[in-house]
Amino acid sequence: MNELEVKLIDDNGIRVDGRKLDELRPIKMEVGVLDKADGSAYIEHGKNRIMAAVYGPREAHPKHIALADRAVIKCRYHMAPFSVEERKSPAPSRRELELSKVIRESLESSVMSELYPRTSIDIFIEVLQSDGGSRCAGITSASLALADAGIPLREIVAACAVGKVAGKVALDPSDIEDKQGDADLPVAFMPKSNSITLLQMDGSLTEEEFNQALTMAIDACKRINQLQIEALKRKYVSVKEQAEERHEPKEATA
Amino acid sequence: MSSTPQLPPVAKVEQKTVVDFLVKGKRIDERGLTDYRSIKIETGIVQKANGSAMVHLGKTKVLTGIKIELGQPFPDTPNQGVLTVNAELVPMASPSFEPGPPSETAIELARVVDRGLRESKALPLQTLCIEPGKRVMVVFVDVYVLDHDGNLIDASAMSALSALITSKMKEYKVEGGELQTKDEPVPLGVKNEPVAVTTAKIGGNMILDPCLGEERVMDSRLTVTSGSDGNICAMQKGGMGSFSDQEVRQAVKTAIEKGKEIREIIRGATART
Numbered sequence: 001m002n003e004l005e006v007k008l009i010d011d012n013g014i015r016v017d018g019r020k021l022d023e024l025r026p027i028k029m030e031v032g033v034l035d036k037a038d039g040s041a042y043i044e045h046g047k048n049r050i051m052a053a054v055y056g057p058r059e060a061h062p063k064h065i066a067l068a069d070r071a072v073i074k075c076r077y078h079m080a081p082f083s084v085e086e087r088k089s090p091a092p093s094r095r096e097l098e099l100s101k102v103i104r105e106s107l108e109s110s111v112m113s114e115l116y117p118r119t120s121i122d123i124f125i126e127v128l129q130s131d132g133g134s135r136c137a138g139i140t141s142a143s144l145a146l147a148d149a150g151i152p153l154r155e156i157v158a159a160c161a162v163g164k165v166a167g168k169v170a171l172d173p174s175d176i177e178d179k180q181g182d183a184d185l186p187v188a189f190m191p192k193s194n195s196i197t198l199l200q201m202d203g204s205l206t207e208e209e210f211n212q213a214l215t216m217a218i219d220a221c222k223r224i225n226q227l228q229i230e231a232l233k234r235k236y237v238s239v240k241e242q243a244e245e246r247h248e249p250k251e252a253t254a
Numbered sequence: 255m256s257s258t259p260q261l262p263p264v265a266k267v268e269q270k271t272v273v274d275f276l277v278k279g280k281r282i283d284e285r286g287l288t289d290y291r292s293i294k295i296e297t298g299i300v301q302k303a304n305g306s307a308m309v310h311l312g313k314t315k316v317l318t319g320i321k322i323e324l325g326q327p328f329p330d331t332p333n334q335g336v337l338t339v340n341a342e343l344v345p346m347a348s349p350s351f352e353p354g355p356p357s358e359t360a361i362e363l364a365r366v367v368d369r370g371l372r373e374s375k376a377l378p379l380q381t382l383c384i385e386p387g388k389r390v391m392v393v394f395v396d397v398y399v400l401d402h403d404g405n406l407i408d409a410s411a412m413s414a415l416s417a418l419i420t421s422k423m424k425e426y427k428v429e430g431g432e433l434q435t436k437d438e439p440v441p442l443g444v445k446n447e448p449v450a451v452t453t454a455k456i457g458g459n460m461i462l463d464p465c466l467g468e469e470r471v472m473d474s475r476l477t478v479t480s481g482s483d484g485n486i487c488a489m490q491k492g493g494m495g496s497f498s499d500q501e502v503r504q505a506v507k508t509a510i511e512k513g514k515e516i517r518e519i520i521r522g523a524t525a526r527t
Contacts, residue, residue, distance in 0.1 A: 065257055065260065067258065067260065070258075071258075072257050072258045073257065073258050074255050074256065074257040074258075075255065075256050075257075076255045076256070094361050094364075094365065095365075097256070097358050097361050098358070098361055098362050098365050100255065100256040100358070101256040101358045101361075101362055102362075102490075102491070102492070103256075104256045104257070104258070105474075105491075105492065105493060105494055108258065108494035109494055109495055109496050113258075120257075122255075185489075190496070193496075194498045194499060195496035195497070195498065196491070196496055196497045196498070196499060196502055197491075197496045198491060199476065199489060199490075199491035199497070199502060200489055200490055200491065201486060201487075201488055201489035201490075202369050202372075202373045202487070202488050202489075203373055203487065204373065204374070204481075204485045204486070204487055205485060205486045206484070206485050206486070207484075207486070207506060207507065207510060210486055210506055211503055211506075214499060214502065214503070215499075218499055
């Protein structure tokens, strides 16, 4: 175990996948990837492959869960059986139930749910392939799907984890760094209002290490937030181009 | 599927009272902003359990029973004993608790307590292995919430730790392929003392140990669990609101300090037995 841990960071401070300590894994986002859902987004964050979909605001089911002064937000974080090394039972685990709750809570304050009383906004997050930090990538994509559904948001929520790898605070731990690392600190953040909406930690950190890690996480969330905004813009540019093509068909060459 | 909870309606005047007090630096039960309610810990309540502890945190009551049995290790950790934490929100504890499968609140509570114990390495799981890959000790921590007057996480963590510290178990050895045991039970040998400290945020004010009246109007909470070495071993933000980064840093600092005080209370209570 210890021998492996030493290899997680080499003498030049480079990590197993060639990253620096404050470097994110490659991230790709795409908005509006599903046909039936009111809003959807797909994210590739490292080896994470996550699909998020939003339905609503729609009639709340069962009816008694509806709230008189706001929309109910429902959230399901779920991992596909094939998303991990050993097949996972499709039944929701205690981990998935807890994450569904904290992810919902991380998105609640971003949604203007008071505009849609008695309705339900349903968020589905399917982890198709899991790497480290899947709850964070799930939040990043779910917030995009909410925006894509046209639901008024105060801000888009971005999320990223920070870990402690081989004794050093390292941004965005991958699967192996998460499993063999000494700590994991997932953070969800809204930059304009300086709001931390998700914060969890396990492992061992001193107060100084925590403060350093939190600064790193917030900085990364700001970068991810930019990527989210670009992904949203890309969709609307492509929609506009398609519409223009439909209305002004190119002159047929005779 | 997790959905926005339907909380019993809170009267505007109730909310206003809590906030008005906080603005003046006071609380509805006359405590200071970083004061805990009185903490009383009784151990050895349940003789049939390997260890037990009842924590009274103000009017909140949590009983934890420990059962230690022989069992099999998980395939990925053949050399380690097993730690299982479960929490029951007993229906008698609150009008909002109902019988049935564990709610997401109960699961979150159990997992936050579990994380504190596991990540601080409070239990020497290696020494709980009898025969690698075959026989290990399995430690069941069952947290029983009996009366809910707020801050279940901190009360449950105190109760689970106190029960584990005072737990005794049979010692097993394998000699010549035979399982042997001694009559005299031995302590479990707890190595670290993780203490959870929960900060609640109400209208921009930060307080420790929210009672139910305060929890009902809080925006969000942050639990920070720290070990005997003062290091943070687990954290959990809950509730639908948010914290600024300065608020989080302040909460962490306060929680580590307060954790030391609570640890002394737990040491005092568990040393008696």
